[in-house]
Amino acid sequence: MTALGISVVLLWVAVLVLAALVLALARQVGVLHERVLPAGALLLGSGARPGEAAPEHVLKDLAGRDVHIGGRREDGRHTLLFFLSPTCPVCKTLLPVLRSARKAEAAWLDIVLASDGDLQEQHRFVEQEALGAFPYVVSRDLGVSYRVGKLPYAYLIDDAGVLRTGGLVNSREHLESVFNAKELAVASVQDYLQRERAAKEHVA
């Protein structure tokens, strides 16, 4: 065999191995996508259910402005009701997400922060975290009427005053899932997974 022949064979072996590696990588990416379930806000059994009418409240925020929660809205905007507390560390990690969401989703969404407890502490919290741009309401009744048991908890209320989606949000992905749920018109991550499963069984 000539030197050219040998080198051609070696090159073909290298090309074949590399092509096989590319295929394996592409397939692994696919498998990873399958495994990574959509992270989503977890609807707790105790909370208010999507599809229910959102309990209506008219409250004053810390700056003294009127805040209307629930009920039909003529301007077609949705409301994200975000329950948090100055003493909840996970809530603090989500504040940057809320700030960016306020800008990014400004076209259709108002974000209302809701808390409960000592007023002075709330004022300090708003000042420290620079939350002045958000309506910030402090009301025990509000949390009770939405049956919020754990923090941070979020609800998306549509322009008709109906709860569209909601749940416990522990990360940026969870909060984003609330917006995705609105786009996909599903109530929660459980609802989404159930539909996916049903669709797969239907195909099989």
Added chain:
Amino acid sequence: MTVFELDPVYWHVCRWLVAGVFAVALAHKLHAPRAFAAIVREYAVVPDGAAPALAALVAAVEAGVIAGLTSSFAVRPGAALALFLLAAYAGGIALNLARGRRHIDCGCFGPAAAGRHALSGWLLLRNGVLGIPAALLLLPVAARALGWLELAGIAAATATALVTYAAADALAANAPRVVRIGR
């Protein structure tokens, strides 16, 4: 007058590549004929009742392509049939893209890949690229004896092309999911 003649090495690579792609596609279709009929129905190019018949016809023509390309005497008719099928698929895909029915499954590799491959412009490009080796097979081929190195080269090039095709297909199937994450 000299006529352009395709070197037999290229000719063999084209032949086995097209045969291989259609063989994989047909194997998937035969594996789940009812699901494939459902995919054909989704394309909405024939009345719903005729979809199973069209699905069977498509499978039969694919079998004809493979038989022609692997035979020693009917490679050219097989290649012509392959070109016809690729054009027909492209027509069906383009029609449904124009209708805005992007969500339907392409069924390209049959229903084994169901739910994995929505329609997209990439599929049209892919059909066009696959049409190149099929079209080359219609050219006259030079008569020349092949040495063992050339035979090995044909096998290696065909295998590489098939594997690369599968990798490109897998990446295209992943693309929508990557877009979803990137938002």
